[in-house]
Amino acid sequence: MRVDATVQDGQNIAVRCRGVTKTYGAGPSAVKALRGVDLDVERGELLMLVGPSGCGKTTLISVVAGVLNRDGGECEVLGEDFARIGPAATTRFRARNVGFVFQAFNLIPTLTVAENVAVPLLINGVSRREAIAKAAEVLSRVGLGDRTNDVPTRLSGGQQQRVAISRALVHDPKLIVCDEPTSALDHATGQRVMELLREVAEGHDLSLVVVTHDARIFEFADRIAEMDDGRIVRLSTGQSHKKAEHELPVVK
Amino acid sequence: MIPIALKMLFRDTSKFFGIVMGVTLASMVITWQGSIFIGIMSRTVAVISDMGDPDIWVMDPKVQYIDDVKPLITTDLYRVRGVEGVSWASPLYKGMTRARMEDGQFQNCNLLGLEDSTLTGGPPIMVEGRIEDLRRADGVIVDVIGATTRLAKRPREPGAAPTPLKVGDTMELNDHRAVVVGISRNIRTFQSQPVIYTTYSRATTFVPNERKMLSFILVKAAPGVAPAEVCDRIERATGLAAYTRDEFKGRTIDYFLKNTGIPINFGIAVALGFFVGTVITGFMFFSFTVDNLRYFGTLKAMGSGDGRLLGMILIQSLTVSLLGFGLGLGISAGMGAMTKDSALAFLMPWQLLVVALGATIVICMASAMLSIRRVVTLEPAIVFKG
Numbered sequence: 001m002r003v004d005a006t007v008q009d010g011q012n013i014a015v016r017c018r019g020v021t022k023t024y025g026a027g028p029s030a031v032k033a034l035r036g037v038d039l040d041v042e043r044g045e046l047l048m049l050v051g052p053s054g055c056g057k058t059t060l061i062s063v064v065a066g067v068l069n070r071d072g073g074e075c076e077v078l079g080e081d082f083a084r085i086g087p088a089a090t091t092r093f094r095a096r097n098v099g100f101v102f103q104a105f106n107l108i109p110t111l112t113v114a115e116n117v118a119v120p121l122l123i124n125g126v127s128r129r130e131a132i133a134k135a136a137e138v139l140s141r142v143g144l145g146d147r148t149n150d151v152p153t154r155l156s157g158g159q160q161q162r163v164a165i166s167r168a169l170v171h172d173p174k175l176i177v178c179d180e181p182t183s184a185l186d187h188a189t190g191q192r193v194m195e196l197l198r199e200v201a202e203g204h205d206l207s208l209v210v211v212t213h214d215a216r217i218f219e220f221a222d223r224i225a226e227m228d229d230g231r232i233v234r235l236s237t238g239q240s241h242k243k244a245e246h247e248l249p250v251v252k
Numbered sequence: 253m254i255p256i257a258l259k260m261l262f263r264d265t266s267k268f269f270g271i272v273m274g275v276t277l278a279s280m281v282i283t284w285q286g287s288i289f290i291g292i293m294s295r296t297v298a299v300i301s302d303m304g305d306p307d308i309w310v311m312d313p314k315v316q317y318i319d320d321v322k323p324l325i326t327t328d329l330y331r332v333r334g335v336e337g338v339s340w341a342s343p344l345y346k347g348m349t350r351a352r353m354e355d356g357q358f359q360n361c362n363l364l365g366l367e368d369s370t371l372t373g374g375p376p377i378m379v380e381g382r383i384e385d386l387r388r389a390d391g392v393i394v395d396v397i398g399a400t401t402r403l404a405k406r407p408r409e410p411g412a413a414p415t416p417l418k419v420g421d422t423m424e425l426n427d428h429r430a431v432v433v434g435i436s437r438n439i440r441t442f443q444s445q446p447v448i449y450t451t452y453s454r455a456t457t458f459v460p461n462e463r464k465m466l467s468f469i470l471v472k473a474a475p476g477v478a479p480a481e482v483c484d485r486i487e488r489a490t491g492l493a494a495y496t497r498d499e500f501k502g503r504t505i506d507y508f509l510k511n512t513g514i515p516i517n518f519g520i521a522v523a524l525g526f527f528v529g530t531v532i533t534g535f536m537f538f539s540f541t542v543d544n545l546r547y548f549g550t551l552k553a554m555g556s557g558d559g560r561l562l563g564m565i566l567i568q569s570l571t572v573s574l575l576g577f578g579l580g581l582g583i584s585a586g587m588g589a590m591t592k593d594s595a596l597a598f599l600m601p602w603q604l605l606v607v608a609l610g611a612t613i614v615i616c617m618a619s620a621m622l623s624i625r626r627v628v629t630l631e632p633a634i635v636f637k638g
Contacts, residue, residue, distance in 0.1 A: 058636045067632040095555020106550040130618035
């Protein structure tokens with residue numbers, strides 16, 4: 001079954017994928033991770049990618065974020081096709097336009113919180129002083145203004161994820177990809193992190209693509225694309241998905 | 253990104269310490285062994301170095317190095333003096349003699365006979381007495397290291413310190429009485445045998461009489477004439493071999509390099525230091541990079557190009573190489589300073605430092621290459637893998 005996860009209004013599209021395929025390996029041991037995915041993500045939208053392990057979620061956000069080359073199909077992100085612009089331009093594009101939030105936070109433990117947040121600005125050539133000042137400003141917005149000089153290991157999981165979100169936001173990207181942002185957090189902290197991401201998406205006209213297994217955060221999604229075996233098999237809004245899940249039969 | 257690279261390095265204390273220690277070890281072995289090698293080589297030319305005044309050494313064409321004496325006939329001296337561009341020419345006797353001390357002990361010594369009138373080629377520094385005192389009857393000057401070690405009087409009591417030879421003491425050189433009239437400070441010789449200076453005519457009476465006694469002719473080029481040009485003229489006019497001081501040093505060192513096991517032994521030690529340093533540093537640096545691979549991947553995903561990451565690794569590598577080199581050099585130099593007055597041959601010229609710095613940077617760059625390869629081939633998508 002192939003579900004059309006595209007939208008009709010082309011003016012407001014941040015990510016447009018058509019028939020995207022990706023295969024790992026070759027020969028009999030080849031694994032088809034994506035088998036022709038059609039997906040649109042609107043500007044300002046929070047789209048969640050859900051599905052069982054190995055269904056292709058991470059591969060899809062890797063392709064969307066420009067860190068993995070697709071094998072076939074088309075994929076435009078903010079009007080750019082990475083296959084056409086080449087690796088160097090793709091790297092520059094990521095530096096300017098894409099923010100990342102990782103499951104394991106990926107904060108550099110030997111840098112302070114402010115230095116970690118400042119990294120995307122430094123990559124973009126902003127001076128160190130300016131980058132640290134901007135990082136401190138963003139950290140204040142997420143409630144960590146008093147922890148700028150701490151190292152990440154001194155922070156709780158939720159605080160570390162807020163630092164990671166600050167790092168994803170600091171250079172004002174147009175797209176943020178999040179890989180399991182709440183899986184290492186308890187429920188309450190996960191909720192707060194998602195509230196923050198939701199707020200960010202709404203306030204900055206940002207598109208967010210969030211890969212998650214965590215059904216407790218589905219309510220924060222504008223749309224949820226459910227994947228299985230390298231395809232999008234179901235598309236729903238956050239609320240309708242929750243409702244649908246409640247309607248599932250329970251074995252007694 | 254340079255401060256980020258350096259903070260990643262410095263704040264990973266254990267790895268940073270390990271890498272710097274590896275480089276320090278390599279740098280220390282290279283500079284230490286290199287300094288001793290150069291020290292030993294410099295001792296082979298100690299006699300030439302101590303004689304600063306003559307520009308040119310004239311000798312039999314078959315002579316290969318300073319201790320390979322093939323005597324000349326006395327008339328060669330006059331022929332050399334007649335060559336255009338020669339300011340002056342002096343005879344030098346250089347040979348071995350056996351000294352019999354007052355307590356009956358024997359000791360082989362280097363004997364240098366200087367021209368009676370000018371005393372050309374005399375000791376560079378006098379610790380006691382004057383060079384002119386050689387004109388006193390039976391006078392000899394002994395180098396201070398020989399006077400305090402091999403020529404020192406043995407103690408009567410076991411365990412007591414030997415009494416250094418001093419001005420006024422006597423000894424026998426081939427059954428001829430010799431009186432110490434001065435103590436000089438010389439560069440230690442290769443064989444560490446004492447050096448005894450006397451006049452040319454007295455030296456020829458101290459040693460068994462041979463038909464030819466003239467070992468070398470020391471020449472000063474006339475003002476405004478290049479020593480190399482004078483050498484050519486001497487060779488053309490006399491058929492003798494003539495070398496500038498530096499050429500003769502080079503010839504002597506070359507002989508020792510080609511005909512002794514010294515370079516191989518020291519070369520192996522230096523190569524071992526280089527190899528061990530490379531392995532330790534390479535392993536530690538690679539381990540540091542692998543530990544940080546996730547973060548390099550994160551930086552790559554966030555838009556750091558390969559060039560920028562390569563620059564970060566090179567900066568890290570260069571930093572540890574300079575730190576390790578400085579520490580290794582400091583330890584070597586410190587040990588060298590502490591052993592300054594011992595028999596250890598230790599000489600650390602700036603050229604050695606340049607070579608050692610180059611070797612240290614090569615070690616670190618070679619180590620970094622493994623890491624660079626790993627980072628450059630890293631897929632940024634790794635950041636999404638758990």
